[in-house]
């Protein structure tokens with residue numbers, strides 16, 4: 001994850017706050033409780049972050065870097081501005097938490113009295129964030145990424161072996177080797193066309209492109225995915241997705257290997273079977289711009305995309321998606337009564353964190369509401385994430401050095417009344 005953009009401007013403004021803070025915070029009493037709720041999910045052995053923040057011993061060497069990252073608001077990773085609508089996965093530090101961490105570092109990052117330490121946080125030892133899944137699917141065997149391969153998209157075909165249609169109401173992706181798994185995406189294959197490609201090679205999976213083993217995105221087949229910061233994809237009660245009998249799951253991993261060593265990965269995916277009667281199916285729509293013209297050197301190429309809600313919707317999440325040149329994205333909605341609201345504002349987009357913004361309250365979107373997506377790309381040589389140097393003209397495309405601009409909406413139809421009683425699958 002070397003391509004992260006930094007935001008240093010905020011640092012100067014916020015650095016001054018610590019001196020105004022007269023408390024004498026210690027790790028045990030003041031800082032550990034914050035780290036438990038805001039950091040440890042990722043910063044613990046075997047998870048995605050590079051160091052553990054569980055104990056004073058493992059945390060102390062990182063004190064300076066911790067101050068820097070929290071003041072710049074790079075950690076915890078959450079990139080949406082606070083707007084009218086709150087997100088349930090908002091991990092942003094409160095001003096008080098921020099002041100406490102900064103004062104702690106500035107005053108020598110002291111341990112304090114070990115007796116003040118809170119009891120350990122309740123974190124799943126198997127690193128599932130949404131609890132133990134009903135079924136764990138994995139490629140048939142681990143895959144070894146060569147020492148000389150620095151970037152690879154690999155598709156694994158995982159047969160579900162379901163003999164009947166199965167409704168799921170939750171999916172969670174678990175990266176195997178956190179040093180090399182950059183992101184994961186999966187979709188349903190009911191055609192059986194991907195399976196022979198996997199079987200044709202002796203090792204697990206086969207080489208595929210950035211968008212998987214298919215030329216066009218089939219939205220009803222997509223099962224979402226994972227990148228650092230993506231929460232488990234859990235449906236509200238009564239909502240779910242269908243996995244057709246006999247379907248395969250194409251599970252794509254983007255590997256990025258900067259270690260110079262061969263690396264073994266066996267990533268996984270956990271399914272939660274629906275138990276409540278299903279009233280509505282989860283759906284995805286991409287509000288995007290597809291005629292992209294991003295001129296070499298343009299630091300602020302603007303594009304817009306629109307969609308009008310065909311029925312009353314309940315919107316549950318939005319995920320902005322661009323590639324490395326992505327700079328910022330806004331999603332607005334103009335309701336039938338003329339009212340306009342900003343549903344999402346991500347001023348500093350970062351491809352390395354594909355964050356899914358989950359609304360705290362289900363968002364009712366009346367039929368006829370017009371969504372407007374506004375994106376900016378930075379195709380200047382000053383963009384450290386620019387994969388091409390010197391910059392070249394870039395258009396829409398699925399490759400790493402091409403671009404996209406869309407907001408993924410996940411929603412249900414408010415008036416859908418399926419009344420399906422899910423049965424546990426047999427396989």
Ligand code: HEC
Nearest residue numbers: 001004038039042048049050065066069075076077228229
């Ligand atoms: C969603 C997972 C996640 C959460 C939550 C999170 N981090 Fe991180 N953190 C990462 C990952 C992954 C990296 C390494 C990649 C990077 O630097 O972007 C990282 C990097 C860092 C670094 C830089 C380490 C280095 O190599 O220099 C610091 C410091 C840090 N985190 C502190 C924190 C603190 C403090 C919190 C909580 C207030 C926190 N993080 C919350 C995932 C997380």
